[in-house]
Amino acid sequence: MATGQAQPVKIILDTDMDGDCDDAGALAVLHALADNGEAEILAVGTCGRNPWSPLTIDAINTYYGRAGIPVGAAKGNAPLRPSRYTQAVAERCPHALHSAEQAHDAVELYRRLLSQAEDRSVTLVTIGYHTNVANLLRSGATGGAAPGLDLVARKVRQWVCMGGNFIGSPARDDLSLGNANFLIDPAATLYAISHWPGRILFAGREVGSVPSGLQAGRRLAETPPDNPVRIAYECYFGGEAKDRHVADPVTVLCAVRGLRDYWDLHDTGYMDLKPDMSFEWKAGGDGRQAYLLKKKLPGGQPNDRYVEGACEALMVQPPARRKP
Incomplete structure (x- = not known):
């Protein structure tokens, strides 16, 4: 395997898959990593109630030859946000789900998968708001499985969370x-981060989002016209696939490959998060929180183009399992 890992990283991906097209790009990256033998996708869930989001996830999974991956959706009180692309993807691309109602309850799905997993074997990746994470932690013991907090503490290796601006020192x-990602459901974010019983690795906006300067997506125009990820970017930009920030693809890449020669790590201290979602990184804590730092080249410049290239190559990598 390219990473030298003995086993693929087991991933549950929780995404909003509504407002921004880089969620679709991140799911493409995850499928490419799975094709490479680096990741195993246990489930993909959406943290909002956009009715087209679960169908878009299912369409991307189907395009990559993994129609059997369970798709979850937030049920009950969860954010409902519009999307420029999900309806078009759902209407133009094959998928097994007929409606969002057919998707699994995301929390119930995550609980079932965690209860079946080996201890400390699952990486949870969030590239949206934290409604499902908070509800997972709040969930009680059902069906013979432990309460959500205990399941997470026992089964999850780490939570890789896209969000926050880690500026200054x-x-x-x-x-x-x-x-x-913090502000859309702030109560859920505060609860999830405050109550998470294990390791959290934050991929801040400055390593992949708008302030970072990193972009990818334009090369999706080189992929087949029926590629749902290409369609997502085309619809987001009004007709032509263009470069977009890589906040979510970077988060997935880090969750699977680790730091490698892409990033450095600040691994002392903790996030002192306020109810308004502002925060300070403070000294102390129990050593279970960390955030990514841009890695410098020998000349002192950030390695932005290198990380961009890794994300983009995976985004446009042809599916290995797609049926002709």
Whole structure:
């Protein structure tokens, strides 16, 4: 295997798959990593109630030859946000789900998969808001399985979370750069981060989102016209696939490949998160929280183009399992 890992990284991906097209790009990256033998996709869930989002996830899974991957959706009280692309993808691409109602309850799905998993074997990746994570932690013991908090503590190796702006030293976020993944369901974010019983690795916006300068997506125009990820980018930009920030693809890449020669790590201290979603990174803590740092080249410049290239190559990698 390319990473030298003995086993593929077992991934549950929780995504909003509505507002921004880079969620589709991130799912493409994850499928390419699975094709390479680097990842095993246990499930993909959406944390919102956009009715086309689960169908878009299912369409991308189907395109990559993995129609059997279970798709979850937030049920009950969850954010409902519009999308420029999900309806078009769902209407133009094959998928097994007929409606969002057919998707699994995301929390029930995650609980079932965790209860079946080996201890500390699953990586949870979130590239959206944290509604499902908070509800998972709040869930009680059902069907012979432990409460959600205990399941997470026992079964999850780490949570890789896209969100936050880690600016300055010590890092702080005054929200001047925005932070949608935290702000859309702030009560869920506060609960999830405050109650998470294990390791959290934050992929901040400065390593992949708008302030970072990293972009990818234009080369999706080289992929087949029926590629649902290409369609997502085309619809997002109004007709032509263009480059978009890589906040979510970077998060998936890190969750599977680790730091490698892509990033450095700040692994001391903890996030002191406020109810308004501003935070300061403070000294102390139990050593279970960390955030990514851009890695410098020998000349002192950030290795932005290198990380961009890794994300883009995976985004446009042809599916290995797609039926002709």
